[in-house]
Amino acid sequence: MARIVDLAGGGAPPELDDFRDLARADRRPDRPGGRGLVLAEGTVVVRRLLGSPYPPRALLGVSRRIDELAPELAGLDVPALVADAETMAAVVGFHLNRGVLASADRAPVPDLTTLLATAGRVAVLEGVNDHENLGSLFRNAAALGVDAVLLAPGCADPLYRRSVRVSMGHVLRVPFVAGTWDELAGALRAAGFVLGALTPSGDTPPAALAAADRVALLLGAEGPGLSDEALDLADHRVRIPMAAGVDSLNVATAGAVAFAAVGAAGVR
Amino acid sequence: MARIVDLAGGGAPPELDDFRDLARADRRPDRPGGRGLVLAEGTVVVRRLLGSPYPPRALLGVSRRIDELAPELAGLDVPALVADAETMAAVVGFHLNRGVLASADRAPVPDLTTLLATAGRVAVLEGVNDHENLGSLFRNAAALGVDAVLLAPGCADPLYRRSVRVSMGHVLRVPFVAGTWDELAGALRAAGFVLGALTPSGDTPPAALAAADRVALLLGAEGPGLSDEALDLADHRVRIPMAAGVDSLNVATAGAVAFAAVGAAGVR
Structure with a gap:
């Protein structure tokens, strides 16, 4: 089961770093110096990520969206950070309309x-x-x-x-x-x-x-x-x-x- | 033949009003209070406008783009306003990459x-x-x-x-x-x-x-x-x-x- 972490309780778990300042050019996976993380936005795309070969690292979302993903999260050992929309916007650097993000590592390149x-x-x-x-x-x-x-x-x-x-x-x-x-x-x-x-x-x-x-x-x-x-x-x-x-x-x-x-x- | 008017010579011909402040919501043809003008951007689209049933009113462009359109403009009695990119941006309200605009009235709705x-x-x-x-x-x-x-x-x-x-x-x-x-x-x-x-x-x-x-x-x-x-x-x-x-x-x-x-x- 995913670990649900409510950010309203205070603190900033290290997993939050996956989602910081996404508008900055060095957060693009394709640029030199980029962090290389894969990011999915919105329930539909996050669901596809969780069913893909890309190893999920963490989720960040408003509670309604995290709740929607409960079936997919049940079998996963990843932190799901719950925040309100304002906190999400402050972390990410802009307002997301889709209310949930997931980060993942790259999958091995197929032969x-x-x-x-x-x-x-x-x-x-x-x-x-x-x-x-x-x-x-x-x-x-x-x-x-x-x-x-x-x-x-x-x-x-x-x-x-x-x-x-x-x-x-x-x-x-x-x-x-x-x-x-x-x-x-x-x-x-x-x-x-x-x-x-x-x-x-x-x-x-x-x-x-x-x-x-x-x-x-x-x-x-x-x-x-x-x-x-x-x-x-x-x-x-x-x-x-x-x-x-x-x-x-x-x-x-x-x-x-x-x-x-x-x-x-x-x-x- | 289109009348070529070089804005570098000073003055602001009335036709320039067709192209002012295009980012403002009331310049959208589909909104109440909108001016209803049809606007084409870029050589390819302006060329299609000039070959369409929409009656052209005026062009505004950098000289290179107006020159490119000379064949299409030869048979038309519309003013072609020539300006540098900075003047165009000041009129339009933002920078256009395509270098030429045309305005037209709406065509009659087909039966x-x-x-x-x-x-x-x-x-x-x-x-x-x-x-x-x-x-x-x-x-x-x-x-x-x-x-x-x-x-x-x-x-x-x-x-x-x-x-x-x-x-x-x-x-x-x-x-x-x-x-x-x-x-x-x-x-x-x-x-x-x-x-x-x-x-x-x-x-x-x-x-x-x-x-x-x-x-x-x-x-x-x-x-x-x-x-x-x-x-x-x-x-x-x-x-x-x-x-x-x-x-x-x-x-x-x-x-x-x-x-x-x-x-x-x-x-x-």
Whole structure:
């Protein structure tokens, strides 16, 4: 059972440090000097964190939110710090609307070969450096049956707080591995994946890949798109059918449309 | 030809008033007391405005951006006010990264019956009160061949500046009409549309509607979803196939996946 610690009783337990001054740049896990902690905000995302491979360290929340999480906390030996909204805001550095936070350590990075051995659909992202787009891509990947996300060069860290939030916590559930194109493409080919690169100049609709057992969809950031290196690696250049005169979709939206068109075994 | 007025020469032409204090709530077109002007930001969106039915009033931009728009401005009798970035920021009330703004009057609202007479795919939105989601829905609608957007009760105004920007200007190109459910559903039925309501409890995949000549997809806001009134109006309850344990997609993303699955005549 989680240890409930009511901060109204006074004192500042050491676990409170996990939640201090979150707006400061050095609290970002992806920056040099950052503390590296993973943070989940809100009941839905905290619940996903508690069901994920990320080892929870502590919770901080108003009593109503901590109470809501009682079933998930029952089997866990983590401190749950209860505070009023003003105290939370003073610790965190800004007002949170969601009333509960959880901190966790990073989980071990999965082994790429092991991960691909059981995957049928993967997304490979290049240069996706916008935290919201990255979070949205993970949310869409989770919803549409994508088994893993591979991060080619230039991507932001999915564990940054805003990505965790926008993903609705799915960055904590969809496994991801970062690597060079050589590493990623080598492992994908060895595992028998068909590589489809999304590009406005493509000639293959995503649905044409639906029959393949193993499909990797390569996605680049809106604007620059995929690098020539990535395009050259692909077996197919994939284009979502669009109306004349419209240039593109947001990268997370393009991912969703393509994931849905390719289909996945676990999706029904 | 547009009249180029360089503000460095001194003076404040009356057209400059279109761009003053844009952060103030009463400059929002959707609020009581708002001025009702439509505003486009950035070269891409201003270009779409100039090619839309919205009558342009004036431009304000740095000289490089006004120069880029010279081809579009050649045939127009509107003042183009040239200023440096500091002067623009002082007029507007905040720093714009995009360097150019255009103002326009509202266009006449299309007649619903006339609009539906030539439409094959329409989106019907209910309770979509988030300006970013609304803008994204228009962008996705434009890209995926949706001919019109109908706004059932509870939606925000698509012409609010943030929606215009997030839509990449497509709210100015995809025609829209607001109405009650009685008005909208009556007109859709009279025009022979099949009504598909997106809901997590649906039983029909969106692709099952692809063969119909005329399809209206009903979408509600994330969270509450469609009202019972809307669900009762629909011929089909549509559900996007998803992985087990994932509850939903963002409403604009769900729209994109459904629009793509239903298909449209102009999309290729």
